[in-house]
Amino acid sequence: xxxxxxxxxxxxxxVGSVTALIGLICVLYYCCVLRYKTYRxxxxxxxxxxxxxxxxxxxxxxxxxxxxxxxxxxxLACRNEKKTSEVIKEIREAVExxxxxxxxxxxxxxxxxxSFAEKIKQDVTKLxxxxxxxxxxxxxxxEDGFDLMFGVNHFGPFLLTNLLLDLLIRxxxxxxxxxxxxxxxxxxxxxxxEEVKDGVRYPHLASYPISKMAVNLFTHELSRRLTNTxxxxxxxxxxxxxxxxxxxxxxxxxCCRKLFMPFFRSIMRSPxxxxxxxxxxxxxxxxxxxxxxxxxxxxxxxxxxxxxxxxLAKQLWDVSCTATGLV
Ligand SMILES: NC(=O)c1ccc[n+]([C@@H]2O[C@H](COP(=O)([O-])OP(=O)(O)OC[C@H]3O[C@@H](n4cnc5c(N)ncnc54)[C@H](OP(=O)(O)O)[C@@H]3O)[C@@H](O)[C@H]2O)c1
Numbered sequence: 195x196x197x198x199x200x201x202x203x204x205x206x207x208x209v210g211s212v213t214a215l216i217g218l219i220c221v222l223y224y225c226c227v228l229r230y231k232t233y234r235x236x237x238x239x240x241x242x243x244x245x246x247x248x249x250x251x252x253x254x255x256x257x258x259x260x261x262x263x264x265x266x267x268x269x270l271a272c273r274n275e276k277k278t279s280e281v282i283k284e285i286r287e288a289v290e291x292x293x294x295x296x297x298x299x300x301x302x303x304x305x306x307x308x309s310f311a312e313k314i315k316q317d318v319t320k321l322x323x324x325x326x327x328x329x330x331x332x333x334x335x336x337e338d339g340f341d342l343m344f345g346v347n348h349f350g351p352f353l354l355t356n357l358l359l360d361l362l363i364r365x366x367x368x369x370x371x372x373x374x375x376x377x378x379x380x381x382x383x384x385x386x387x388e389e390v391k392d393g394v395r396y397p398h399l400a401s402y403p404i405s406k407m408a409v410n411l412f413t414h415e416l417s418r419r420l421t422n423t424x425x426x427x428x429x430x431x432x433x434x435x436x437x438x439x440x441x442x443x444x445x446x447x448x449c450c451r452k453l454f455m456p457f458f459r460s461i462m463r464s465p466x467x468x469x470x471x472x473x474x475x476x477x478x479x480x481x482x483x484x485x486x487x488x489x490x491x492x493x494x495x496x497x498x499x500x501x502x503x504x505x506l507a508k509q510l511w512d513v514s515c516t517a518t519g520l521v
Contacts, residue, residue: 223461230463230467230470231470231474231493232467232470233470233473233474233478233492235474235478238264238265239264239265240265242265242267242323243267243320243322243365244261244266244268244269244322244323244324244476245269245314245324245325245358246258246268246269246270246271247272247299247326247327247354248272248327248329249268249271249272249278250274250281251277251281251437252437252438252439252468253327253437253465253468254327256464256465257325257327257469257473257476258270258285258294259284259289261476262294263289263292266293266323267293268294269295269296269314270295271297271299271328272328273300273302278296282294282295297310297314298310299354301328301346301351302337302342302346303336303337304337304350304353304518305337306337307350307353307357308353310354311358314361315358318361320364320365321361321362321368322365323368323370323476324354324355324362324368325370325371325373325476326351326354326355326370326372326373327371327472328346328373329346329347329373329375329439330342330343330347330439331343333400335393335394336349336350339390340395340396341395341396341400344396344399344400344401347406347408348409348412349514349517349518351372351409351412352412352520353514356520362425363420363423363425366424367482368424368425368426369425369426369427369475369476369481370416370426370427370428371430372427372429372430373472374409374413374430374431374488375402375406375409375431375432378403378409378410378498379498380403381406381407381500382401382403382404384398384401384404386399386506386509386510386513388513407500408510409429410488410501411502411506412510412511412514413428413486413488414502415504415507415510417485417486418486426481426484426485428481428487429487429488429489430472430475430488430489430490431471431488431489431490431495432472433490433491435467436463437465440458470491471489471490471491471492474489474492475489478492488501
């Protein structure tokens with residue numbers, strides 16, 4: 195009897211410890227991943243013009259809705275007309291008199307980037323905010339033969355930003371926001387030598403973490419080049435967010451998608467939560483003085499040492515000019 199009760203006590207201790215450990219992990223996970231800062235500034239953006247790439251879903255769509263609510267003219271720079279017109283309909287239903295329009299942009303085509311920039315410069319006399327949000331984690335090749343991830347996540351936005359730079363400088367004070375990722379920290383070793391393999395240019399840069407490392411390096415170099423202007427630039431990690439990108443990965447898993455979707459949704463941020471740091475960087479006055487910084491949760495975050503390497507950033511700039519034909 196005494197033995198049995200000792201066994202029960204030991205079991206209770208084990209169960210109690212395991213429960214406490216699971217509880218602790220859940221609290222830590224909530225604090226480190228799910229908890230986020232909401233941007234609470236009530237700033238009006240009446241009279242401001244915004245371009246946001248990849249606004250047809252996820253964080254871009256949530257950001258576009260918020261900025262439209264604040265009265266900005268929001269230009270959705272997207273590749274899928276059908277999806278984008280749905281988003282415009284949703285925004286107009288949610289926001290009375292929303293000023294939101296759709297311009298075609300495919301970041302996997304330098305030709306498309308050039309014609310988009312031309313059209314913007316023809317139609318808009320002032321650009322207050324450029325949000326390079328579109329991003330991709332899929333493999334493939336761009337129209338110009340670059341690796342798809344590096345092409346869409348870096349070369350396309352690099353060319354787009356440079357082509358719109360004179361307009362942004364004329365419209366100053368203005369801002370540029372580049373969507374990066376915590377993943378940049380996991381970037382393998384790389385260099386920027388020109389390589390071609392199986393028809394793909396720069397195949398050794400075919401990695402999501404490398405493409406996001408490039409976003410941070412580009413942000414630093416651009417900020418240095420904009421020192422004497424009133425254009426500020428920053429990069430943002432939005433958190434781990436349940437969006438179309440994650441959905442695509444699950445869809446590849448076929449029937450598992452339905453099973454795992456609720457689980458993944460519950461352990462990730464919503465797109466609205468993911469948009470908060472972008473909105474903070476787009477609006478908050480404090481950000482203007484912090485050009486070049488990497489933001490996480492509405493404050494300056496810690497990036498990898500390599501991401502702020504000045505020499506590497508200069509090399510990337512030169513390589514990107516050559517690759518995109520920017521003179
Ligand atoms: N979700 C996360 O956990 C997370 C974490 C860190 C960083 N980020 C970054 O945050 C940004 C937004 O991600 P998200 O999660 O909101 O992704 P998402 O829902 O998959 O949306 C990506 C957007 O980019 C667009 N896009 C893709 N390829 C394009 C191209 N060639 N030309 C123009 N637009 C293109 C997509 O357009 P379509 O609708 O036509 O496909 C879509 O609108 C990305 O830069 C991503 O890398 C996300």
